[in-house]
Amino acid sequence: MEQLIQQIENYKQEIDNIPMNGAAALEEYRIKFLGTKGIVKNLFGEMKNVEPAKKKEFGQVLNEFKQFAEAKYESWQSTIDSSSTATGSKAGIDLSLPGDPLPLGSQHPITLVRNQIVHIFGRLGFSVAEGPEIEDDWHNFTALNLDENHPARDMQDTFYIHQKPDWLLRTHTSNVQVREMEKGKLPIRIICPGRVYRNETISARAHCFFHQVEGLYIDDQVSFADLKQTLYFFVQEMFGNDVKIRFRPSYFPFTEPSAEMDISCLICHGSGCNVCKHTGWVEILGSGMVHPKLLENCHIDSNKYTGFAFGMGIERITMLKYQINDLRLFSENDVRFLKQFTSAV
Numbered sequence: 070m071e072q073l074i075q076q077i078e079n080y081k082q083e084i085d086n087i088p089m090n091g092a093a094a095l096e097e098y099r100i101k102f103l104g105t106k107g108i109v110k111n112l113f114g115e116m117k118n119v120e121p122a123k124k125k126e127f128g129q130v131l132n133e134f135k136q137f138a139e140a141k142y143e144s145w146q147s148t149i150d151s152s153s154t155a156t157g158s159k160a161g162i163d164l165s166l167p168g169d170p171l172p173l174g175s176q177h178p179i180t181l182v183r184n185q186i187v188h189i190f191g192r193l194g195f196s197v198a199e200g201p202e203i204e205d206d207w208h209n210f211t212a213l214n215l216d217e218n219h220p221a222r223d224m225q226d227t228f229y230i231h232q233k234p235d236w237l238l239r240t241h242t243s244n245v246q247v248r249e250m251e252k253g254k255l256p257i258r259i260i261c262p263g264r265v266y267r268n269e270t271i272s273a274r275a276h277c278f279f280h281q282v283e284g285l286y287i288d289d290q291v292s293f294a295d296l297k298q299t300l301y302f303f304v305q306e307m308f309g310n311d312v313k314i315r316f317r318p319s320y321f322p323f324t325e326p327s328a329e330m331d332i333s334c335l336i337c338h339g340s341g342c343n344v345c346k347h348t349g350w351v352e353i354l355g356s357g358m359v360h361p362k363l364l365e366n367c368h369i370d371s372n373k374y375t376g377f378a379f380g381m382g383i384e385r386i387t388m389l390k391y392q393i394n395d396l397r398l399f400s401e402n403d404v405r406f407l408k409q410f411t412s413a414v
């Protein structure tokens with residue numbers, strides 16, 4: 070047994086003298102001393118040869134040696150781990166270098182502008198309301214004073230659901246007006262962004278789907294002056310303080326009187342260019358005072374309440390704001406186009 074204890078002492082010294090320099094050497098050490106056929110295991114095997122009276126003493130020495138060998142292994146392992154994190158030597162890369170930038174992407178210009186519109190009207194107390202894109206005839210047309218054979222339906226041909234002839238893809242966000250009025254909770258001050266559909270040939274100026282924002286304000290004593298001032302505020306916030314507006318009389322079945330609103334051309338500032346077709350003005354939305362028939366259709370007392378409404382195409386606002394000349398760019402998913410909006414807010 071003296072011999073065994075001496076041997077253990079020698080092993081300890083051997084371990085103390087090992088220059089630990091890397092993961093491979095550590096693994097070699099583990100196999101030699103701590104492995105299933107390693108020195109520690111072998112020494113435990115010697116136990117049976119030790120005379121019974123000395124077994125206890127030998128057991129203690131052996132256990133201490135085992136702990137010593139294991140502790141060494143752990144401390145070496147942790148130094149190797151931390152040095153490999155610093156240098157990346159294990160993986161063969163330098164982890165102290167700055168990381169590769171991740172391409173973050175950007176918001177779609179339509180999303181950017183929709184959020185801006187919602188935000189501007191939000192400051193005037195308008196909250197967002199939404200409605201279905203698959204709509205029935207009543208909410209998209211009839212309740213809006215566009216009866217079945219009304220000629221104005223011609224301008225809004227759409228896609229019908231074959232199995233359900235009464236269902237269609239909504240042609241405008243005005244359906245949300247009807248749905249909100251039907252709820253019967255007044256006053257109403259809402260802004261309704263959403264996707265709309267029309268059976269149009271796709272070109273630089275028209276598409277079979279696009280986006281609109283509808284606005285509706287109903288209360289007692291809402292006047293055309295409120296409409297004008299609200300839209301003037303919107304335009305100034307959206308395009309800047311220099312922009313002028315003008316209203317042109319127009320016709321929509323759901324408003325009376327109706328008006329289209331133009332803004333002074335942002336490109337030529339009135340002197341005439343292609344964008345404004347040399348008029349100095351560009352049309353941006355339709356609007357008017359809610360037709361009393363609509364109020365009655367939705368069981369609102371038209372003697373007590375009045376309201377204004379407006380609707381605009383988000384694509385149109387975006388094209389003017391960012392000087393985009395082709396509507397198709399919005400849905401083609403060309404990253405060369407989309408990434409130009411990375412820093413737009």
Ligand code: DAH
Nearest residue numbers: 241324355356357378379380
């Ligand atoms: N719904 C109309 C369209 O798609 C836009 C519109 C015009 C909405 C006048 C309105 C409005 O609410 O008052 O062409």
